[in-house]
Amino acid sequence: MMTDxxxxxxxxxxxxxxxxxxxLLLLLSAVFSPQLFTIDGIAGAILVSAPLIVAAMAIxxxxxAGRGGVDLSIGPLIGxxxxxxxxxxxxxxxxxxxxxxxxxMLAACAWYALLATVITIVRVxxxxxxxxxxxxxxxxxxxxxxxxxxxAPEWLGDWGFGTEIFSPVLAIxxxxxxxxxxxxxxxxxxxIELLGADERTAYTAGLATDRVRLAAxxxxxxxxxxxxxxxxxxxxxxxxxxxxxxxxxxxxxxVLGGTALSGGRGxxxxxxxxxxxxxxxxxxxxxxNFGAMSGFITQAVYGLVLVLTLLAxxxxxxxxxxxxASDGRS
Amino acid sequence: MAVHETIPGVTRPFPLAWNLExxxxxxxxxxxxxxxxxxxxxxxxxxxxxxxxxxxxLAAFLGLAAMGQTFVALLGGLDLSIxxxxxxxxxxxxxxxxxxxxxxxxxxxxxxxxxxxxxxxALLSFSLQNQALIVSLGxxxxxxxxSQVLTxxxxxxxxxxxxxxxALLAHISAANGTTFGLPVPPxxxxxxxxxxxxxxxxxxxxxxRGFYAVGGNRIAAARLxxxxxxxxxxxxxxxxxxxxxxxxxLLGFSGGGFVGVGDSYLFTTIAAVVLGGTSLxxxxxxxxxxxxGVLVLQVLTSLLVGLGFSFAAQQVVFGLMIVPMVAIYxxxxxxxxxI
Numbered sequence: 001m002m003t004d005x006x007x008x009x010x011x012x013x014x015x016x017x018x019x020x021x022x023x024l025l026l027l028l029s030a031v032f033s034p035q036l037f038t039i040d041g042i043a044g045a046i047l048v049s050a051p052l053i054v055a056a057m058a059i060x061x062x063x064x065a066g067r068g069g070v071d072l073s074i075g076p077l078i079g080x081x082x083x084x085x086x087x088x089x090x091x092x093x094x095x096x097x098x099x100x101x102x103x104x105m106l107a108a109c110a111w112y113a114l115l116a117t118v119i120t121i122v123r124v125x126x127x128x129x130x131x132x133x134x135x136x137x138x139x140x141x142x143x144x145x146x147x148x149x150x151x152a153p154e155w156l157g158d159w160g161f162g163t164e165i166f167s168p169v170l171a172i173x174x175x176x177x178x179x180x181x182x183x184x185x186x187x188x189x190x191x192i193e194l195l196g197a198d199e200r201t202a203y204t205a206g207l208a209t210d211r212v213r214l215a216a217x218x219x220x221x222x223x224x225x226x227x228x229x230x231x232x233x234x235x236x237x238x239x240x241x242x243x244x245x246x247x248x249x250x251x252x253x254x255v256l257g258g259t260a261l262s263g264g265r266g267x268x269x270x271x272x273x274x275x276x277x278x279x280x281x282x283x284x285x286x287x288x289n290f291g292a293m294s295g296f297i298t299q300a301v302y303g304l305v306l307v308l309t310l311l312a313x314x315x316x317x318x319x320x321x322x323x324x325a326s327d328g329r330s
Numbered sequence: 331m332a333v334h335e336t337i338p339g340v341t342r343p344f345p346l347a348w349n350l351e352x353x354x355x356x357x358x359x360x361x362x363x364x365x366x367x368x369x370x371x372x373x374x375x376x377x378x379x380x381x382x383x384x385x386x387x388l389a390a391f392l393g394l395a396a397m398g399q400t401f402v403a404l405l406g407g408l409d410l411s412i413x414x415x416x417x418x419x420x421x422x423x424x425x426x427x428x429x430x431x432x433x434x435x436x437x438x439x440x441x442x443x444x445x446x447x448x449x450x451x452a453l454l455s456f457s458l459q460n461q462a463l464i465v466s467l468g469x470x471x472x473x474x475x476x477s478q479v480l481t482x483x484x485x486x487x488x489x490x491x492x493x494x495x496x497a498l499l500a501h502i503s504a505a506n507g508t509t510f511g512l513p514v515p516p517x518x519x520x521x522x523x524x525x526x527x528x529x530x531x532x533x534x535x536x537x538x539r540g541f542y543a544v545g546g547n548r549i550a551a552a553r554l555x556x557x558x559x560x561x562x563x564x565x566x567x568x569x570x571x572x573x574x575x576x577x578x579x580l581l582g583f584s585g586g587g588f589v590g591v592g593d594s595y596l597f598t599t600i601a602a603v604v605l606g607g608t609s610l611x612x613x614x615x616x617x618x619x620x621x622x623g624v625l626v627l628q629v630l631t632s633l634l635v636g637l638g639f640s641f642a643a644q645q646v647v648f649g650l651m652i653v654p655m656v657a658i659y660x661x662x663x664x665x666x667x668x669i
C-alpha cells in the first residue's frame with residue numbers, strides 16, 4: 001500500500017536544472033576565471049564553498065518534511081555553534097577535536113529536536129517557529145560574542161589554509177554526502193517524503209508522523225553541525241554577524257537545487273549543486289573588475305538566477321493542475 | 331448542523347468568528363497595557379511625552395511597512411522583499427534628489443516603482459504557488475543589487491547616498507515634529523489615518539471582504555467570482571508601494587540615503603503581523619490587529635532599552651514571545667481531527 005502511495009507522488013526531483021546551471025557556470029569560469037582550475041584554486045573553492053554546501057544540505061530534509069518548513073534559523077544556529085566554540089569551548093581547554101565535534105552535533109541536534117517538538121506540540125506553522133528561533137539565536141550570538149573576534153582551536157584553524165585539495169574539509173563534505181546516500185536507501189527517507197507530500201495520507205497510512213518529523217529535523221541538525229565546523233575552519237575565528245547572510249544563501253541554494261518548499265520532494269545533491277552554483281557565480285563575478293560594485297552585482301545576479309530558476313520549474317511542471325487546489329496544509 | 335445555525339432571527343451571542351478574530355486583539359491589548367504599566371513602574375520617564383513620541387514615530391515606520399505585509403499575509407502569502415524595497419526607495423530617492431529631480435515627481439516615481447516591484451512579486455508568486463517566500467526574496471535581492479549599482483555609478487560610496495532632503499519631508503518624519511499644533515510627528519498621523527481608512531475599507535467594502543474570501547478559501551471565492559489572481563496583485567502592489575513609502579519617510583528621518591535602513595524590517599514586519607493575530611495561512615486578521623502587534627513590539631523595545639537591554643538581547647525576548655503569542659489564536663487542529 002505504501003508503495004502505491006509513493007508512486008502517485010510527484011516524480012523525484014530532477015537534477016537536470018542545477019547540473020546544467022553548474023556546467024554552464026564551470027564553462028564560463030574556464031573562460032573568464034581559469035585560475036579556479038589550479039590546485040590552489042580548487043582547494044580554495046572547496047574550502048570557501050563548504051559551509052554553504054553543507055548548510056544547504058542540512059535544510060533539505062527539513063523542507064522535505066513539509067508544512068512549508070523553510071529553516072530560517074540555520075544561519076544563526078551555525079553562528080551560535082561558531083561563537084560558542086570560540087568563546088566557551090576554546091578558552092576552557094575543551095577545544096579538542098572530539099569535544100568540538102561532539103558539542104556541535106549535540107547542540108545542533110538539540111536545537112532541531114526542540115524546533116520539531118514545538119511544531120508538533122504547539123501546532124503553529126513551522127515558519128513561525130523558525131522565525132522565532134531565528135530571532136532568539138541571532139540575538140544570543142551577539143550576546144555571547146558582541147563583535148567578530150577570538151580564534152578557533154588551532155587544529156581547526158589550520159584546516160582553513162586551503163592549500164591542499166584533500167583536506168579535512170573535503171572529508172567532511174564527502175562524509176556528509178555519503179551519509180545522505182545511506183539515508184536515501186532507508187525507509188525513513190521514504191517516510192519523510194510521504195510525510196511532506198501529504199501529512200494526512202501519511203497519518204492514515206499508520207505513519208508515526210511526529211517521530212518522522214523529529215527524525216528529519218535531527219538529520220538536518222547533524223548536517224548543520226558539520227556546516228558550523230566548516231564555517232569555523234574557514235573564518236578561523238568567531239563571527240556572530242553571519243547568520244542573516246547564511247540563512248538567505250542556504251535557502252537560495254536549496255531552491256536552486258530543486259527542492260520544493262512545499263515539501264515532499266527534495267535532494268541534498270541538488271542543494272549542494274545549488275550552493276556550488278552560488279559559489280561559482282560570486283567567483284565568476286569577482287574575476288571581472290567591478291570594484292566597489294561587485295557585491296551589489298553579485299546580489300542582483302543571485303536574485304535573478306533564483307527567479308529564473310523558479311520560472312524554469314514553472315515550465316517543467318506546467319501540466320500539473322495546481323492552481324487554487326488544496327495545498328496540503330488546509 | 332449548519333441548518334440549525336441559519337434559522338432566521340436566531341443569532342448566537344458569541345459566534346465562532348468573533349472568538350477567533352478577537353481573541354488575539356483582546357490578548358494583544360492586554361499585553362500592551364501590561365507593558366505600559368511595567369514601563370511606568372520600572373523605567374523613569376517611560377510615560378513622558380518625548381518617549382511616547384519616539385515610540386509612536388518608530389511604530390509609524392514599522393506600521394506602514396507591516397500594513398503591506400498584512401495584506402499579503404491575509405491571502406496566505408509572504409513578502410520578504412519589503413526590507414529591500416525600503417532600502418532601495420531610500421537610496422533611490424536620495425539619488426534622484428541629488429540629481430536635481432524635483433521632490434514631488436521623484437517621490438511619486440519611487441512609490442510607483444515600489445508598486446511595480448509588488449506587481450512583479452504578484453505575477454511570479456501567483457504562478458509559483460507556495461513559493462511566495464522565496465520568490466519575493468529573489469525579487470528583493472535583484473532589486474537591491476540593481477538599485478545599488480544604479481546609484482553608485484559615478485559615486486564612490488556604494489550603499490550610502492548623500493544629498494539634501496527637502497524640508498517638508500524632514501519635517502514629516504522629525505521626532506520633534508508637530509502636526510497642526512499637536513506635538514505628534516506628521517508621520518504618526520499619516521499612519522493612524524491610513525490604518526483607520528484601511529480597517530474601515532477591509533470591513534465594509536466589497537474589495538476588503540474579498541481579501542478574507544480569497545484567503546479563507548480560494549475555491550469558494552472562485553465560486554463567488556472573486557478572482558484570487560486580482561487580489562494577489564492588489565496585495566503585493568500595496569505592499570510594495572507601502573514599503574517604498576516607508577523608505578521615503580525614513581529618508582526624511584535619517585537625512586541621508588542608506589541601503590541597509592530596511593534590513594531590520596525583514597522579520598519584524600512578519601513578527602508584527604503574527605503578534606497582532608493575522609494568520610500566515612490567510613483568511614483571518616487584519617490591519618487593526620497588526621497595529622497592536624506593531625505597538626507591542628515598539629513599546630517592548632522601549633521598555634527593554636530602558637532596562638538596559640542591548641539590541642541583541644531585545645531580539646532574544648521578541649523571539650521568545652512569538653510562539654506563545656501565536657499559539658493563543660493560530661493553533662492548527664490535531665492531525666487526527668483533520669481527516
